[in-house]
Amino acid sequence: MEWKTEFEKWKMHSQHDLELKEQLDQVTGNEVLLEDCFYKELEFGTGGMRGEIGPGPNRMNTYTVRKAAEGLARYIESKGEDAMKRGVVIAYDCRHKSPEFAEQAALTLANHGITTYVFRDLRPTPELSFAVRHLNTYSGIVITASHNPPEYNGFKVYGPDGGQLPPGPADELVSYVQSVENELMIEVGDEKELKGKRLYQIISEELDDAYNEQLKSVVVNQSLIDAYGDKVEVVFTPLHGTANIPVRRILEDVGFKKVTVVREQELPDPNFSTVSSPNPEEHAAFEIAIQYGRKINADLLIGTDPDADRVGLSVKDNNGDYIVLTGNQTGALMLDYLLSQKDQNGELPENGIVMKTIVTSEIGRAIAEAYQLTAMDTLTGFKFIGEKIAEFEQTKEKSFLFGYEESYGYLIGDFVRDKDAVQACLLGAELAAYYKSKDMSIYEGLLEVYQKYGYFxxxxxxxxxxxxxxxxxxxxxxxxxxxxxxxxxxxxxxxxxxxxxxxxxxxxxxxxxxxxxxxxxxxxxxxxxxxxxxxxxxxxxxxxxxxxxxxxxxxxxxxxxxxxxxxxxxxxxxxxxx
CATH class of the missing domain: 3.30.310.50 (Alpha-D-phosphohexomutase, C-terminal domain)
Structure with a gap:
């Protein structure tokens, strides 16, 4: 691709698009930046695409989003009328341009006669996965760049089971996207007309209620929460993202009475103004939450990333300092608690399976095998865990119990087919109640897990x-x-x-x-x-x-x-x- 030729093409088109003209004016004169915007196309891979927002084929913008949606539309058309009727559900996060990109994707898909559902406001990625299953759509899209810097956004695609697309269908979709020749000439429908035809529908709050109801099934021991839910001090920060409402709602509904929200980070903010990076893997993301924690002597600090698929837990160590647990440590604590409780209640299936990725700690295997359960490794990326859940759902060979990866992703209930920080927040709070009932801190609980299974x-x-x-x-x-x-x-x-x-x-x-x-x-x-x-x-x-x-x-x-x-x-x- 000759970048100057491509730039001229977009410049010519900008005569009909004032916003594009303004974007081009901002980069004109900076030849290095111009070349980067126009020298190649933003790669659409098996997980979708992600990139900086800006003009040109190598950036996230209205036209590259339309191209991705056009490719998805052609892919769905190739699957027949039933796939088109089932349609696509679209969610988006708090990032710059997320609502606009969601709308452009919807108008592109609906213009093909594909039923399209769009959330009224920002929602977590796991709720999108749930929505695909609940609405029985053929596909799902979430507009997000997870915990990338503020200048990024992305377009992520889900399949009919609510999981990310497995390799075969993903490769097929990629080829359809690549076959779209000119992103500047893609036709989109008229919103009013499409809504009149019920091809563009706004999702009601009924779906939020259904997701919240399913979240309650994640609770392992409700009587424990009933007894200690008003004694556990939790500090929660959504880090300016999508988790604020769903996490607070479910924690309150099941009985956690003392949840303090970090006010400075409560509301959506596409610039993530209070953190250097909205990534709960990093200790710096918890700085303000730790200040809150010290004031109330909190048992647990919880932080979620912008699209609420990853969660970090911070707890007091034996010196009284708040530390951020690693994803491996959090996973070990959750898994040990989950299996021990189910075992006590006689709820452990003989064919139960725990899934983790090949780069995740071996303590997960040690815990699973202590309960005579299978531990399975997958490649890195939660889509592979989702794929295996779908496979075992068909074969009935194994019963899914828990899936996790070292990069702070966890799944307990398979009504979602991707990592779910909302579920993990709920189980994390229950962990705090459990150790409170034993007059222990969560950190002491971690040391107990190490003593039991080995120091991993x-x-x-x-x-x-x-x-x-x-x-x-x-x-x-x-x-x-x-x-x-x-x-x-x-x-x-x-x-x-x-x-x-x-x-x-x-x-x-x-x-x-x-x-x-x-x-x-x-x-x-x-x-x-x-x-x-x-x-x-x-x-x-x-x-x-x-x-x-x-x-x-x-x-x-x-x-x-x-x-x-x-x-x-x-x-x-x-x-x-x-």
Whole structure:
């Protein structure tokens, strides 16, 4: 794509679009920025698309959103009249242009005769997943860029089961989007006319009520909440996003009486003005919540990201300081509580299954196996967990109990098919009530979990390598580890190498190779004889390669020492290859 030619095409079109003209005026004169806006098309991948807002084919704007929606419309048309009648439900978050992008997607789809439902106001991503199932639509769209910086937005597509599209249908959709030749010439319908034909419908509050009602099924022990719901002090921050109303509503409905909301972060704000990043994985996102927590001696601080699919928990450690639990720690606490309670109540199915990703802590497997349950690994990305839930729903082979990933995503009730921070907030508050009933803090509960199953610790290191040279370096790192893998790390022998690109697992001692029954992905995982492991995975959305580390030991100091040694040794090796 010749960027100057493309720029001229858009400039010509801007004579008919005042907003586009203003956007172009803002970047005209900055040749580097202009080239970046126009030198290529924003990639629409299997999870949809995400990018900075601005003019041109390499930005999120009215025209690139219409192109994505046009591709989806053609895909749905190819599935027949029933798919078109079932239609598409659209949700959006608090970001710049989110309502406008949702409307443009709806007008594009409805113009094809596809029934389109749009939420009246911003809603969490998990509620969109629920809505697909509740309304029995053929597809769903959520306009969001999750916890990316404020200048970003995105377009994410869901399938008929409420999960993100699996590889086959996703590839098919991508080809339809790529076949749309000129995003500037896509026709959209007239809103009034489409609403008159019931092709463009605004969703009523009945759907919020239905979602809230289903959320109540996540509660494990209502009598516990009845007894301690007025004794647990919770501070909640939606970090300017979509979780404010649904989280507060469900916590109040089930009986949590003392929920203090961080007022400075309560209302939607597309600039996320009070935080450097609206990411509950980061301690900085909890700074104001921690101030609130100190004032009321809160048992639990909860933070959700803008589209409410990820949640972070902050608790007091034994020194009285608030720390943010890792996604692995939160997952372990939730899983241990969930399974122990269900076991006590005789509610654990024999064919129960726990799902986690290949880069998530092995403590999840240890907990599941302690209850004679299966723990299954999936590739990174919650869509793979959603896919497996759908598969087992059909085969009845397994009963889903819990799914999670280290990047702060959790799912308890399968009425949603993606990570759901609203569900996780509810279970997190119940955890606080549980430990309050035992006269323990949540942190003491975490130490108890470690004592029970072993001290599992994890870490993540990222290496950002930008540009063409950066991509070559990332490829070189992976190629070197593939063709010349280390035989030991810090004196600990490598037990097996899992190559998810070739779908093979190699047992080093015997040379035996076994097939990995997961989709192909450019990921390497090394397991050591002492139970520790590390994994190398290039990011799918950023110019970086990620290194995940995990260890297991009999004490916390031992685990910390092992983790530091593993991380240092692997990263020293990596830097030799860069």
């Amino acid at each position: 610790l994890e870490d993540l290191q990222s290496l950002t390598l930008k540009g063409k040279a950066g991509i070559e370096k990332i490829n070189h790192i992976l190629t070197t580890f593939r063709t010349n893998p280390p035989k030991e790390i810090s004196g600990i022998l490598i037990e097996s190498v899992e190559d998810y690109r070739s779908s093979e697992s190699l047992t080093v001692a015997t040379g035996e190779r076994t097939k990995i029954e997961l989709p192909v992905s450019n990921v390497l995982k090394y397991k050591l004889v002492d139970g520790s492991w590390f994994c190398i995975r290039p990011s799918g959305t950023e110019p970086k390669v990620k290194f995940y580390f995990g260890v297991r030991a009999d004490s916390l100091p031992e685990a910390q020492s092992q983790l530091a040694s593993l991380r240092t040794s692997v990263m020293e090796l990596v830097h030799q290859y860069v």
